[in-house]
Amino acid sequence: MTERFTGNFTQQDPIPEEAIAAAVEVMRHGRIHRYNLAGDEQGETALLEQEFAQTMGAKYCLAVASGGYALATALRAIGVGHGDKVLTNAFTLAPVPGAIASVGGTPIYVGVTEDLTIDLEDLAAKAQDAKVLMLSHMRGHLCDMDRLMEICTAAGVTVIEDCAHTMGASWNGTLSGRHGLIGCYSCQTYKHVNSGEGGLLITDDAEVAARAIMLSGSYMLYSRHLAAPEPEVFERVKYDTPNISGRMDNLRAAILRPQLRDLNTQVDRWNERYRTLEAGLRDTPGLTVIERPEAEVYVGSSIQFLLLDWSPEAVQEVLTRCGARGVELKWFGVPEPVAFTSRYDSWRYAPAQSLPDSDRILAGIIDMRVPLTFSLEDCALIARIIRAEVSAVWQAQGADG
Numbered sequence: 405m406t407e408r409f410t411g412n413f414t415q416q417d418p419i420p421e422e423a424i425a426a427a428v429e430v431m432r433h434g435r436i437h438r439y440n441l442a443g444d445e446q447g448e449t450a451l452l453e454q455e456f457a458q459t460m461g462a463k464y465c466l467a468v469a470s471g472g473y474a475l476a477t478a479l480r481a482i483g484v485g486h487g488d489k490v491l492t493n494a495f496t497l498a499p500v501p502g503a504i505a506s507v508g509g510t511p512i513y514v515g516v517t518e519d520l521t522i523d524l525e526d527l528a529a530k531a532q533d534a535k536v537l538m539l540s541h542m543r544g545h546l547c548d549m550d551r552l553m554e555i556c557t558a559a560g561v562t563v564i565e566d567c568a569h570t571m572g573a574s575w576n577g578t579l580s581g582r583h584g585l586i587g588c589y590s591c592q593t594y595k596h597v598n599s600g601e602g603g604l605l606i607t608d609d610a611e612v613a614a615r616a617i618m619l620s621g622s623y624m625l626y627s628r629h630l631a632a633p634e635p636e637v638f639e640r641v642k643y644d645t646p647n648i649s650g651r652m653d654n655l656r657a658a659i660l661r662p663q664l665r666d667l668n669t670q671v672d673r674w675n676e677r678y679r680t681l682e683a684g685l686r687d688t689p690g691l692t693v694i695e696r697p698e699a700e701v702y703v704g705s706s707i708q709f710l711l712l713d714w715s716p717e718a719v720q721e722v723l724t725r726c727g728a729r730g731v732e733l734k735w736f737g738v739p740e741p742v743a744f745t746s747r748y749d750s751w752r753y754a755p756a757q758s759l760p761d762s763d764r765i766l767a768g769i770i771d772m773r774v775p776l777t778f779s780l781e782d783c784a785l786i787a788r789i790i791r792a793e794v795s796a797v798w799q800a801q802g803a804d805g
Contacts, residue, residue, distance in 0.1 A: 406729070406746035407729070407785060407789060408729045408730050408786060408789075409730035409731050409782065409785055409786055409789060410530050410728060411730070411775075411778055411782055412439050412775075412776070412777070413732040413775065414594075414774075415777045416598055416775055416776070416777065417598075417775070417776045417777060419598065419659060420662050420663065420666070420782055422575070422662040423517075423659045423660070423661070423662040423663060424659075426448070426658035426659070426661065426662065427655055427658045429658070430448060430653065430655050431474060435447075436465075436579045436653050436654050436655050436781035437651075437653060437654070437677050437687070438450070438626045438628075438651050438652065438653055438654055438657070439622075439623075439628055440636060441628065444478070444798050446630060447628065447654055447657075447660040448654040448655075448657035448661065448805070449467050449651070449652050449654050449657040450628060450629055450630045450631075450661055450763070451630065451652065451657070451661065452467050452652075452657040452661050452664070453465040453466060453467050453604075453629065453630060453631040453632075453665060454630040455536070455661060455665075456604055456606070456631075456664060457611065457631040459578065459664060459667070460579055460582060460587070460606050461582060462580060462581075462582065462587070462606035462607065462608060462631075463607070463608045463610075463613070463631075463633075464606065464607050464608065464609075464610070464612075464613035464631050464632060464633060465604060465605065465606045465630075465631040466604070466606075466613065466617055466620055466629075466632075467574060467602065467603070467604055467606045467651075467652035467657060468602070468603045468604070468605060468620050468650050468651060468652055468654060469601060469603065469650040469651065470499075470590065470592065470602060470603045470650070471566075471568045471588060471589060471590025471591070471592060471595070471602075471603040471684060472501065472502060472503055472590075472602055472603070473563070473650040474588035474589065474590075474605040475499065475500065475502040475503035475538065475566060475588050475613045476506045476507055476754045477603060477605060477619050477620060477648075477650065478538075478564045478586040478588055478612075478617050479503060479504065479507045479509065479536070479538070479564065480507055480610045480615070480619055480648070481613075481615040481616045481792065482536065482562055482564075482585070482586075482612060483484045484504075484507075484509050484536055485507060485508055485509070485656040486507075486508030486536075487508065487509075487510065488508070488509045488510065488535070488536070489508075489509065489510045489512050489533055489534040489535075489536075490504045490509045490510065490511060490512065490534055490536045490537070490538055490631070491512050491513075491514055491530060491531070491534045491536065491537040491538070491561070492504060492511050492513060492514065492538045492539070492599055493513070493514060493522050493525065493539070493540040493542055493711055493758060494513040494514060494516050494538035494748040494757075494759050494762045494801045495516035495520060495522075495540075495542050495736070495762065495765075495766060495769070496542045496745050496748075496750075497540075497542070497568075497605055497744065497746070498650060498741075498744075498750075498751060499568075499716035500538060500540045500566055500745075501748070501751050501753075501754055502751070503538070504538060504754075505751075505753045505754065505768070509545065509688075510755065511751070511754040512530060512533055512534055512752065512757075513748050513754075513757050513759060513762075514526050514527045514530055514537075515759050515761055515762040516762045516766065517763050517765070518692070518694075518710065518712070518765055519545065519547075519694060519695070519697075520542065520545045520584065520694055520708055520769065521545050521546065521547035521548075521758075522540075522547050522552070523541050523761075523762070524547060524548065524551055524552060527552065527553050527555055527556075531555055531556065531558075531559035531561055532559060534561065535560065535561060535562060536561065536562050536563075536564065537556055537561050537562070537563050537564070537584075538564045538566060539552070539563055539565050539566060539584065540566040540568075541565065541566060541567055541568075541569055541570040541573070541580055542569065543569050543706050543708055543771065544569040544570050544702050544703050544704070544705065544706065545575060545694070545700075545702070545708075545727070546570065546573060546574075546575045546580060546697075546700045546702065548591065548697075548699070549575040549578070549583045550576060553583055561583060562584070562585050563583065563584030563585075563709065563714075564584055564585065564586045564588065565580065565581050565583060565584045565586070565671070567580045567587050567588060568587055568588070568589060568590035568592075569595070569703070569705065569706070570702075571589050571595065571596040571597065571667065571702055571703065571704060572596055572667050572668065572670075572671040572703050573671075573700070573702050573703050573803075574700075575699055575700055575701075576702040579746055580712060581606055581733075582606075585607060585609060585612065586605060586606070586607045586612060587602070587607070588603065588604070588605050588607045588724065589603060589604040589605075589606075590602070590603055591603060591604065591656070591660055593715050594705075595705075596667065596670065596671070596674075596703060597660050597663040597664055597667065598659075598660075598663065599657075599660050600656070601656075602652055602660065603652075604655050610633035610634070611633075611637060611640070611641060612630060613633050614632070614633050614637040614638045614640075614641050614642075614645075614646050615638075615641050616624070616647035617632055617638075618638070618641060618642055618643045618646075618647065619645060619646065619647070619648050619650075620648070620649065620650050620651050621648070621649030621650065621651050621760075622651075623647065623695065624642070626638050626642075629727045638703065643678070660671055662689070662798045664736075666719045667750050670776065671703050673703045673776055674703055674705045674774060675702070675703070676705045676780060676800065677704060677708075677774050677776070677778055677783045678702075678704020678707055678774060679704070680780050680783040680784055680787070681704075681707050681772075681774065681786065681787050682707065684783070684784055684786075684787020684788060684791060685709055685786070685787050685790060685791060688790075688791045688794050688795060689794075689795055689798050689799075690714070690795075690797075690798035691709050691710070691711060691790075691791075691794050691798075692709060692710035692711075692712055692762065693709055693710055694709065694710070697700060698744075704774060705773070706771060706772060706773050707771075707772050707774055708769055708770065708771050709770050710765070710768040710769060710770070711766040711768045711770060711794070712764070712765070713764070713768065714767075714785060714801070715801075716737065716739075716767070718797050718801055719735060719737060719767075719768070719770075720735075721797050722770075722793055722794055722797050723735055723770075725793040725796070725797065726789060726790055726793050729793070730789075730790045731772075731786050731790060732772070732773075733770050733771065733772050733790075734770070734771040734772065735769070735770055735771070736766045736767075736769040736770075736771060737766055737767035737768060737769065745771070747766055748762075766775065767768075772786075774799060
């Protein structure tokens with residue numbers, strides 16, 4: 405009898421009871437806006453910022469409406485504006501180049517390797533072309549961050565890290581988001597903490613933090629932040645920093661604080677599932693597993709593998725056959741954007757670029773979510789289904805050849 409998976413690839417863990425109770429308390433008192441406080445109340449949003457800064461070992465933290473807003477705020481806070489070139493990954497999702505375009509910048513794409521990380525040789529060749537790198541740790545894959553920072557420091561390139569997929573990950577003992585000047589995180593439903601939407605920004609730079617807080621819409625209420633610079637820093641920037649409101653509210657912050665306390669436990673749970681899938685896919689004919697470096701501590705909330713140099717028709721057949729057995733796979737080689745999946749050449753607000761080596765890799769990237777609602781047995785079953793269908797199509801290709 406043919407096995408079939410019946411789980412839901414978009415069903416996340418329920419919100420913890422402690423978070424539900426905290427959210428209900430906010431709704432009961434009605435002070436949802438982050439600056440609407442009573443007496444000596446500090447507010448859920450300010451407390452979240454303080455706790456996240458402590459978790460990350462950062463001086464300053466700002467909670468905002470989304471991860472994409474955090475990225476655009478980071479660019480504005482360091483002065484990126486119209487016509488400025490910003491390096492970024494060819495393999496990423498639309499909010500990253502979208503943030504660059506939203507401030508009038510021009511994305512300059514850097515290639516991707518078969519490890520699904522930014523191509524450091526291509527970065528070194530392009531480092532003189534821009535003063536900022538918006539580095540996307542796409543799908544949770546960390547490059548050699550020591551080497552990347554050497555390249556960027558030597559070229560005078562400021563690094564902003566997009567850590568939407570790496571909250572809780574690290575390279576050589578340094579947490580993701582702590583290598584560059586600014587780290588940006590997402591709290592969207594499919595990320596590592598879930599408030600539906602939301603974002604976090606961290607930095608050790610006082611002026612960057614003050615500008616980001618003013619940009620987010622603090623008006624002159626910045627003294628109500630607990631993970632912020634001293635008032636004199638705001639005095640230097642408050643008159644020339646525009647208000648582009650995008651604050652987080654107390655309701656979402658209340659939901660996030662208990663989840664943040666459980667982050668390490670959740671990372672362990674994701675990685676158990678990831679390793680089960682990885683073991684089941686390893687040594688499948690025609691399929692390349694992405695090997696993770698020893699220096700990388702990752703968060704396996706999704707998994708990717710490569711069908712390198714397969715024909716588009718064969719890749720599509722794998723997706724169709726797996727889908728018929730309940731396994732939802734995404735393909736970064738698809739010629740037109742589908743749902744959340746798109747390629748660098750989909751974003752026509754950026755100048756067209758030729759990246760043939762990256763095109764070959766993108767054409768083979770298959771991507772799958774790993775919700776914590778999946779059991780280890782579910783993951784083993786999913787791996788068996790993928791293995792069987794990839795093998796069947798691979799063998800048929802060989803027979804046809």
